[in-house]
Amino acid sequence: METDAVSALAGRAAELLSACRSTSTDPADRSAAATDRSGFVPASLPDGVVYAESVDDVVQAVRLAASHGVPLVPRGAGTGLAAASSAGAGEVVLDLSRMNRILDLDPVEQIAVVEPGVLNAELNAAAAGHGLFYAPDPASTAICSIGGNIATNAGGMRCAKYGVTRESVLGLRVVLADGRELRTGRRTIKGVTGYDLTALMIGSEGALGVVVEATLRLRPAPVTTATAAAFFPDVAAAAAAASAVIAARIQPSLLELVDGPTLEAIDLALGTDYRRRGGAFLLGQTDGFGAQAEMDVLAGAVEPFATEVLRADDPVAAEALLAARREAIPSLEKLGRVSIGDIGVPRGRLAEAVTGLQEISERTGVRIFTIAHAADGNLHPMIVVRPGESVTEGPAKTALGEMFHLAKRLGGTLTGEHGVGLLKRDWLRDELGDVSLDVQHAIRRALDPQAILNPGKAI
Amino acid sequence: METDAVSALAGRAAELLSACRSTSTDPADRSAAATDRSGFVPASLPDGVVYAESVDDVVQAVRLAASHGVPLVPRGAGTGLAAASSAGAGEVVLDLSRMNRILDLDPVEQIAVVEPGVLNAELNAAAAGHGLFYAPDPASTAICSIGGNIATNAGGMRCAKYGVTRESVLGLRVVLADGRELRTGRRTIKGVTGYDLTALMIGSEGALGVVVEATLRLRPAPVTTATAAAFFPDVAAAAAAASAVIAARIQPSLLELVDGPTLEAIDLALGTDYRRRGGAFLLGQTDGFGAQAEMDVLAGAVEPFATEVLRADDPVAAEALLAARREAIPSLEKLGRVSIGDIGVPRGRLAEAVTGLQEISERTGVRIFTIAHAADGNLHPMIVVRPGESVTEGPAKTALGEMFHLAKRLGGTLTGEHGVGLLKRDWLRDELGDVSLDVQHAIRRALDPQAILNPGKAI
Incomplete structure (x- = not known):
């Protein structure tokens, strides 16, 4: 300019x-x-x-x-x-963080109406008081807002069974780029009047309108939850075990993979001995009336690949197993600046993906630590650089690009749940193609011809 | 012109x-x-x-x-x-009915790629061979196409648990109004590159593009299914029982209500004695590893309202209970021309909805028979007229309008799963409001400025 x-x-x-x-x-x-x-x-x-x-x-x-x-x-x-x-x-x-009121929580309809600044964990705490929960659970649940979750179509561990943000949003109140107020969707579970503007807004990164209120679907807290974890000789074996769980035709409520380097980082931060016990870790939960029986099938699918399988018989033991996964990102943040990748691949190709990530690390010299929402084929390869080094330029950027090409080669995607923002625009056309980008720009122009809202993001 | x-x-x-x-x-x-x-x-x-x-x-x-x-x-x-x-x-x-090939069915990824003319039941038969199923199951499954299901965002009985068409479509290949080919979505479970054009196309009634290929999510066939049915003194009691099932915090895989007049029509067609046994009928199924335990809760919730509760112990008995629901529409079609309404209401207001429908019938003199996907609050009030009488003009149209206003008064919607087409356009602005319709027309103009594709439908 x-x-x-x-x-x-x-x-x-x-x-x-x-x-x-x-x-x-x-x-x-x-x-x-x-x-x-x-x-x-x-x-x-x-x-x-x-x-x-x-x-x-x-x-x-x-x-x-x-x-x-x-x-x-x-x-x-x-x-x-x-x-x-x-x-x-x-x-x-x-x-929008000061617009943080829960406007309605209807335990009969299992619906909440919230302002965008309500934190994910705040909504879940309020829902828990009624035996309900809000399904999307990004790792940042304690500090992320529902509005941000909607802008990025956020996922998390529980979307293995309950779907991403899109599956939990029934309707939105949106301020358009010209200041008009738009209401999308409804309070009912189903409805097909007109185009699906709710879904169009979800994941649009604030570029099509500003979400000022959301009507959300809550779900009954499961009557039972079963938890197991397993250690493996290496990450490829853990990934193969995760694919075997999918092939066993069950529906885990979460299935989380942690690779060896990440286990090492957790040990360093917490004084645990995970890395000594295995070269990779897989955590599974099932829930509902048949949780234990379903977990038997899950554990049976994992066993042939594992060196050790642990079952948690009570919530305290389960929470101890979950700790390894929960502490992954905080532990890495103690090693340096972290850039969290977010590729998605078909669920049967997880082992190829983790092997490919190891190769990228070797080729670029960039340290990559991998955790994954394995049931969705959604991997988070995390690049850690020393303080002062950029996570978005130089070798880190080269590695990010290679990750995308790996995902593409496996029939996957650039981003499973974090979004495009500014960070991934370079690879967007390569994934979507010219026609798709043209259509997206046409929609953007139709809703915001002046490009007032969050220009340059998402598309 | x-x-x-x-x-x-x-x-x-x-x-x-x-x-x-x-x-x-x-x-x-x-x-x-x-x-x-x-x-x-x-x-x-x-x-x-x-x-x-x-x-x-x-x-x-x-x-x-x-x-x-x-x-x-x-x-x-x-x-x-x-x-x-x-x-x-x-x-x-x-x-598009001749484009009817199943192009791919990947039992490992649990994905099918189909042309739009493939019938819903054909896909389900192919999936069943691999222990899988395609969740959306409109009553017309034997004769409806996947392309039509996508154009209307079709539902059915199973969407109580598994969601509507939108929740089972991963990606689309679409011919745009200018002849360009657009690919939306992906083969992975999750993905957030760009706006959600897949969801935008689903339910758009062919007005934003012509779907020529769809990548669909299949699901594992449940290991166990439990079935129960109950009779009630009247439809309000059955509706209250359905609301009690939702309030019991379980997840039925289907929950279907049939009112007294419809039972009478089924008896007339099949020689059964449903109407003698009760003034309304509710059918519930649960599935998965805990199906029987979950059904115990469902039956317990229904019992206080019912005059008779039947449990099916085997698939043959279950199929016999399902017959009443399956035969509802064919039986009504023997009485005259049928127009199937499709309102949605919050799930706790089902009883008010069925009572309101009875009042509309009395007020307009139009015969209304009601079945409902009760777990979603989606009612199908069916108007039956004598041969030669119109189902879209005169008293039938008055009744349709009153149904919409009833749904609106209860916080509901004009159409849960059938769509707007030409039939419901009169009430569309009243539900969506001016801003929403303006936005929808702007999107339509952006994608099809000449209004070549299915003009006058949907919005």
Whole structure:
């Protein structure tokens, strides 16, 4: 942009900020709102932050952005992993974290209506009081917002059985790029009036509208849960065991794989001895009225590949087995800066995927630690670099690109649940093709012709 | 339209038809392709029918339609219930029923790739050979096509547990209104690259593109299924029992309600004695490793409302209980012309819905028979008129309108799984509102600016 254009934009952004009720141009606040947990470092700071406390605040900010031609970057809790809420000079951040009320929780209909800033774990705590739960459970559940979950179509461990965010959202209230309010979906379980605008909004990274309210489906807490874990000689054996679980035609409620290097990192952080016990770890749960019988089948499928199979007979023992998986990311974060990859592959090709990731690590010299939502074929290869090194440039970027090509070669995808943001745009056309991208841009133009909302993200 | 314009359009349609490989302008073929099973009678016949046998045939037909400005009406098996594939003068039908190959069935990945003309029951038969099933099961399973299921986001009995068509479609190959080929989605379970064009296409009634191939998710056949049925003094008691099942926090694989008048019609057709045994009937199934234990809870929830509870101990007994539900529509069709309504309400308000339907019947003098997918709150109130009477005009239309307003008053929807087509457009704006309809038209214009594909349907 020319210098004149930049300063004109800065002037218009300043006008927008001065017209809104609760804002900040403090460098500390702008810095806090400039990026997410992807490791992406923006080259500049956004011009300011609008803190929305109501739908009217959002409408006002969006209308001002449209009339002033100022790009607006919606932001939830900032826990994204694809730089989808990163913002820079000339942009204003629309922070939705103060819209954090649970507006309704109907235990009979098993429905909650929430504002976008409600944290995933807060909703789950409220639902648990009624014997219900909200299925999507990203690893960041304690700190991520429902609005962000919707913007990225977030998954988690439980989507093995219960589906991703899309399967738990019945309806949305959205502020469009021109400030109009759109309601999508409904409170009923089924409904087919008109196009599926709810699904269109989910995963669109805030580029088609700002979600200001969501009607969510809750589910009954399972009557029984069974848990088992197993150690394997190596990660390929663990991946083969996971594929065998799928081939055994059961429905685990979670099936999580942790590779040897990650076990080592957990041992280092926690003083455990996982790595000594095996070169990879697989954790399975089943739930429902037949959880124990289903777990028998799961354990039977895993056994031929395993060196050790552990069954948990009570919730405390189960929680101990879950700890290894839960501590994976925090343990890696003690080793350096972490960039969490997110490829998806067909479920029968997990072993090829983990072997391919090892080869990429050897070829690029980048350290890769892998965990996976194995029942969905969704792998999180995590690159760890030393402080000061970039996770989005240089060898790390080369490795990210190779991961994508590996996924593509196996019939998979660039991103299973984290989204595209700024981080993965380079490979998007290669996966989607020209026609798909054209259609997506046409839809974007139809809804936001001025490109006001989160420009440059998602597509 | 002016007479000159009509004849010019007819001339262009004739050109299109003469350029395509397999077509018909025979009045019998045009009549057969003019409407669906909704009871809607078009005022005129389409100009002709193109029978596509390949993707290339579809591309050619769509390109010619675009270049000649001739509206094209995609058609599957013609079993729709909302007049979404009805066609009249100046329109050409694009019949996809000959594209009926199962291209791939991967029992390891539990995925099928099919052409749109494959019948729902054919796919299920093929999947059953591998111990798998395709979840969406409209009552018309034996005669409806997967393409039509996708165009309407079809449901059925099993979606109580397994979701509607949207939850079973991983990816699509679509011919756009300009003849370009679009691929959406993927073969992996999860994936979030770009906007969810797969969901956008599902339920769009052929107005955003012509589905020429679908990648579908199959599921393992349940290891055990448990079945029970119960009779009740009246339909309100049966509806209250269904709500009690939901409140009991279990997950039936199906939960079907049949009201007294429908039982009477079944008795008349089959010589059974259902109506003598009760004023309404509820059928429940549970499946999976804990099916029997879950059924105990279901039966316990139903019992306080019922006059008689029957458990089926083997598949033959279960099939006998299912017969009452399966025979409902065929039995009504012996009484006259049937128009199948499709409202959805919150699951706790089923009793109010069935009571409201009885009041509508009394007020309008129209005979209404009700069955319901009770676990989803999806009711099918069926209007039966004498031969020669219209099911889409006069008192029947008044009753349809009142059904919609009843659903709306209860916080529900105009259509749970059949779609809008031509039949329900009058009430669409009332449910969706101006902004939603504007957005939908904007998307439609972005994808099909000439309004070539199925104009006037869905939105």
